[in-house]
Amino acid sequence: MNTLHFKVGLFAAASLLLAGVFLVYLLHARGFFEDTVHLQLAAASADGVAPGVPVVFSGIEIGRVTTLGLNDNGGIIIHTEFLARNAKWLKENSSFTLDKPIVGGAKIRVDSPDLNAPALPDNATMLLTTSDVSKEIPVLVERVKAILANVEHLTRKDGEINATLANVKTVTGRMTGEYGVLESVLGSPEKARAVTDSLDKTRALITKLDGMALKMDGMATKADRWLFASGGIADQASGSMAQVRLMLTDAQASLKKADALMANAVAISADVKEGTQDIAKLRAEIDDAVRKANALVNEINKMWPFARDPEVNLP
Amino acid sequence: MNFLAASIESLGAKVTGWFTVGYGIFAFLAKAVLLLLLDRTIWNRATFDVVIKQVYFTSVQILHVFLGYALVISWLIITIILSTARDFGLTEFASEMTIRVLVLELLPFLTALFIALRSGSAINTEIALMQVNNELDALAHCKVPPMQFEFLPRLIGGVISVITLAGLAGLLALLLAYLSIYGLSMAGFEPFTQTFAKIFNLQIMAGLIAKCALFGLAVTLIPITAGLETPKKLFMVPVSVLRGMMRVFFAIVAIEVVSLALKYI
Numbered sequence: 001m002n003t004l005h006f007k008v009g010l011f012a013a014a015s016l017l018l019a020g021v022f023l024v025y026l027l028h029a030r031g032f033f034e035d036t037v038h039l040q041l042a043a044a045s046a047d048g049v050a051p052g053v054p055v056v057f058s059g060i061e062i063g064r065v066t067t068l069g070l071n072d073n074g075g076i077i078i079h080t081e082f083l084a085r086n087a088k089w090l091k092e093n094s095s096f097t098l099d100k101p102i103v104g105g106a107k108i109r110v111d112s113p114d115l116n117a118p119a120l121p122d123n124a125t126m127l128l129t130t131s132d133v134s135k136e137i138p139v140l141v142e143r144v145k146a147i148l149a150n151v152e153h154l155t156r157k158d159g160e161i162n163a164t165l166a167n168v169k170t171v172t173g174r175m176t177g178e179y180g181v182l183e184s185v186l187g188s189p190e191k192a193r194a195v196t197d198s199l200d201k202t203r204a205l206i207t208k209l210d211g212m213a214l215k216m217d218g219m220a221t222k223a224d225r226w227l228f229a230s231g232g233i234a235d236q237a238s239g240s241m242a243q244v245r246l247m248l249t250d251a252q253a254s255l256k257k258a259d260a261l262m263a264n265a266v267a268i269s270a271d272v273k274e275g276t277q278d279i280a281k282l283r284a285e286i287d288d289a290v291r292k293a294n295a296l297v298n299e300i301n302k303m304w305p306f307a308r309d310p311e312v313n314l315p
Numbered sequence: 316m317n318f319l320a321a322s323i324e325s326l327g328a329k330v331t332g333w334f335t336v337g338y339g340i341f342a343f344l345a346k347a348v349l350l351l352l353l354d355r356t357i358w359n360r361a362t363f364d365v366v367i368k369q370v371y372f373t374s375v376q377i378l379h380v381f382l383g384y385a386l387v388i389s390w391l392i393i394t395i396i397l398s399t400a401r402d403f404g405l406t407e408f409a410s411e412m413t414i415r416v417l418v419l420e421l422l423p424f425l426t427a428l429f430i431a432l433r434s435g436s437a438i439n440t441e442i443a444l445m446q447v448n449n450e451l452d453a454l455a456h457c458k459v460p461p462m463q464f465e466f467l468p469r470l471i472g473g474v475i476s477v478i479t480l481a482g483l484a485g486l487l488a489l490l491l492a493y494l495s496i497y498g499l500s501m502a503g504f505e506p507f508t509q510t511f512a513k514i515f516n517l518q519i520m521a522g523l524i525a526k527c528a529l530f531g532l533a534v535t536l537i538p539i540t541a542g543l544e545t546p547k548k549l550f551m552v553p554v555s556v557l558r559g560m561m562r563v564f565f566a567i568v569a570i571e572v573v574s575l576a577l578k579y580i
Contacts, residue, residue: 004367008370008371011371019482022482022486025508025511026515029509029511029515030512060506061506062509064513104405104408
């Protein structure tokens with residue numbers, strides 16, 4: 001036995017065998033032993049599609065574009081080819097999307113939501129939709145630009161937001177002043193002081209009115225006694241008493257003016273909560289004072305029956 | 316003026332030299348092919364034995380060394396491609412890249428270089444020595460035509476060797492690429508087959524085989540013609556080998572460049 005010949009023979013046989021296996025594998029891979037399934041895709045534009053563009057299902061290539069051309073109506077018809085073993089992924093409810101990523105070539109994506117749906121027949125025609133990321137980018141950039149321009153406009157040196165912030169700073173600065181919220185609402189410590197001064201004066205006035213009412217009470221009792229003890233004096237006194245009543249009506253009118261002033265103050269500070277609470281309290285005091293004055297006037301009127309009705313019966 | 320004339324003359328001499336060498340190579344090839352196709356008498360047992368010997372010395376003898384070398388270089392290149400592809404998030408293109416770089420380009424090129432270094436230089440020296448020692452004339456005188464028994468078997472052996480060795484190295488690289496990408500499982504067989512089918516169409520296969528055949532021719536034909544044109548002086552043998560190997564190297568690079576240009580341009 002010739003060793004050299006044996007070795008060469010072994011080498012040749014092994015090489016031929018491997019070449020044969022390779023050939024069979026190559027033919028299998030290229031679908032030589034299988035039927036092919038064809039599918040037509042109708043698209044609005046063939047931009048980026050060329051023969052050889054892969055058709056992928058879940059990221060795995062299952063077929064490719066063979067030819068593409070126009071139909072009679074000017075639409076694009078893309079012919080694709082699938083091996084029979086891959087055609088099972090094509091269902092009647094499958095959707096076909098043309099993907100054009102920024103990196104890499106275009107591909108046609110197949111999505112089959114329901115794998116139990118009936119399979120697509122050979123030579124069927126489906127619609128191809130396009131999802132082109134690169135086309136959306138300019139639109140997106142334009143919108144972002146517009147938003148940025150707005151933000152820039154708002155935050156410019158003399159812009160609204162800056163002005164508003166400056167105002168807020170002024171208001172909060174005033175709030176920390178001697179007169180607090182009242183100062184921030186009215187604008188300056190002087191005005192706030194004027195309001196508090198007028199409130200103080202009103203309070204003093206009310207105190208005086210209280211005192212006067214007590215005196216009036218006492219005086220009325222004395223006058224009653226005096227009048228009823230010796231009749232006839234009432235006629236003389238009625239004139240001066242009428243003057244007192246006029247004076248009281250005046251007082252009532254002036255209190256009403258104070259009331260109106262306070263109502264305005266409350267309206268001005270309506271949107272400042274804490275301020276409103278302070279002023280509402282003062283308002284309540286003034287209301288109270290006015291009510292007391294009213295009661296006083298009424299009492300005087302009551303105790304002065306002959307002024308309203310001279311023929312009233314004496315008790 | 317003299318200098319200019321002299322340099323133009325030397326340039327002309329060089330160009331003429333290149334043309335002479337190119338003509339010698341192609342004339343020799345034409346003669347060999349014509350003999351192979353037209354002369355039925357050369358298809359005999361004796362020629363066949365020499366062809367087998369040449370195949371043995373050119374490929375079988377070095378098979379284990381060559382496959383080990385192909386394994387190491389393939390593993391390195393595959394690892395580099397895979398890690399780069401992973402870094403750039405392009406893993407889906409890794410298998411295609413591996414096949415294209417290794418199986419189609421690098422391994423045939425390296426096979427040709429391997430055989431040129433080992434067998435090409437040996438053929439060149441052998442023919443040059445035979446030429447210097449008048450052995451070729453003696454053989455022809457004894458009715459043993461050197462073309463039939465010395466040159467043609469070497470050409471056939473070279474072509475067969477390069478095609479087979481490049482094919483085996485390519486298969487090894489394919490296997491290695493599959494194992495590197497998908498590991499020891501059949502899970503990746505379908506996608507790998509898809510990629511494989513996408514790359515290996517008829518033109519690519521024909522181009523690959525033609526390229527390997529041309530490599531095989533270059534690494535045997537050029538050393539033979541370089542050896543044959545050796546002047547009959549012993550000290551010219553190393554010069555002949557030097558020139559022959561330079562030509563082989565340029566021829567291999569030229570074939571590779573042309574094949575790449577045809578494929579991608």
